[in-house]
Amino acid sequence: xxxxNVREALNEKHERNREQRIKAVKRWVAYIKSEPxxxxxxxxxxxxxxxxxxxxxxxTSAQHQQHVRDVAADITAVKGDDTAGSx
Numbered sequence: 001x002x003x004x005n006v007r008e009a010l011n012e013k014h015e016r017n018r019e020q021r022i023k024a025v026k027r028w029v030a031y032i033k034s035e036p037x038x039x040x041x042x043x044x045x046x047x048x049x050x051x052x053x054x055x056x057x058x059x060t061s062a063q064h065q066q067h068v069r070d071v072a073a074d075i076t077a078v079k080g081d082d083t084a085g086s087x
Contacts, residue, residue, distance in 0.1 A: 048072075 032040045052068065 055068070056065065
């Protein structure tokens with residue numbers, strides 16, 4: 001297989017992966033719209049916790065781990081602001 005064919009095959013694979021991720025996100029959005037947060041919230045927390053734990057096992061730096069915590073705190077703060085305005 002030539003380099004051009006390899007690149008084309010890789011690009012096609014990336015596009016398929018991207019499409020699958022988009023479909024998965026759309027399924028998740030439909031699910032969280034159809035279920036109360038008490039149902040999907042713990043599921044989402046478990047996924048995020050598992051991802052953070054896996055990241056810790058691959059030797060991420062303390063600086064990167066802190067960045068992830070900071071981003072999570074920012075997201076939580078924004079979500080808190082959003083829910084405070086809707087009550």
